[in-house]
Amino acid sequence: MNMDTVRQRGLVLLGCGKMGSAMLAGWLRGGLPPASVWVLDPNPSGWLKTQGVHLNAPLPEDPAIVLIAVKPQMMGAALPQLAALGGGGTLFLTVAAGTTIATYEAVLGVATPIVRAMPNTPAAIAKGITAITGNDHATEAHMALAEALLSAVGQVVRIEGEHQMDAVTAVSGSGPAYVFHLIETLAAAGAAEGLPPALAMQLAKATVAGAGALAEAAEDDPAQLRINVTSPGGTTAAALKVLMDEGRGFPALLREAVHAAAERGRELGR
Incomplete structure (x- = not known):
């Protein structure tokens, strides 16, 4: 066929x-x-x-x-x-x-x-x-x-x-919404630091879209790409200290979010 x-x-x-x-x-x-x-x-x-x-x-x-x-x-x-x-x-x-x-x-x-x-x-x-x-x-x-x-x-x-399938749904099926929310919150954080909201949103959209395209196109894995842009003691390192915190940063937060989506998928499939 x-x-x-x-x-x-x-x-x-x-x-x-x-x-x-x-x-x-x-x-x-x-x-x-x-x-x-x-x-x-x-x-x-x-x-x-x-x-x-x-x-x-x-x-x-x-x-x-x-x-x-x-x-x-x-x-x-x-x-x-x-x-x-x-x-x-x-x-x-x-x-x-x-x-x-x-x-x-x-x-x-x-x-x-x-x-x-x-x-x-x-x-x-x-x-x-x-x-x-x-x-x-x-x-x-x-x-x-x-x-x-x-x-x-x-x-x-x-x-x-x-x-x-429930794990796939939680990562890629529902995942675009997580990224859209990242764009929303990144733009809001930029506005809170004094940028005009429209400019903060333009920066956030282009940054997330560009980083995603680079992650797909580059030979390096995302962990190495992150290291490449992180100068010791610099601005990115200061931000990542917050985002990579095991207790309140992305690692725990995304594990919890993806697990919640997968569990909901299992419930709906019963």
Whole structure:
């Protein structure tokens, strides 16, 4: 099963909000014909209506793949309408948070190949990272197809199994919010030191974005990059003495935050 199969048999996208739209835009840019795409969405955007895809139309009988991108709270109403496609011929790929593979198998049948994925919001600008894992019926070809589709919005990694998904969610799924909060608080701290708020925000955004890009591009690991910018007894060292404090700094704070997110994910998945 490959992208040629998708072109021939079709792709069904259930839900076309921000994540669904980002993926669809990436596929269309990559050459997937709009005529090969069926979208089911109760409130289609103006952009979606202009893309030439089959919108809320009768589905193909044997699509290559169904991609589920609805919000978890809409899953109960949305999934049963696809139950007829379960059973083995169609790959189901889900990017919905919190819904377990077992839940899909209960509706679609245990013989259905299912790949569960956790993307994150930088997918909107093709800078996302998505972790994937499959059930027992997801073959290497299914996993490769899932990777090919999800790579339209960024990097894709495979995890050992679904037991790691809550940790992934806590690091990369929820992680952009932690970084946005860092930008907020860094800008506020700059304003508290006398900078105009707009200038402090510009500095904070560019600094976090630039440091992230450097961390990805550099051969050195982030610890070495930190050391490189820290002169002994200098300004950065004074700040890091606070931030790296084991009791009240980033090490303890982020461990606690990521653990809280992972625990909440486990609760939601029960």
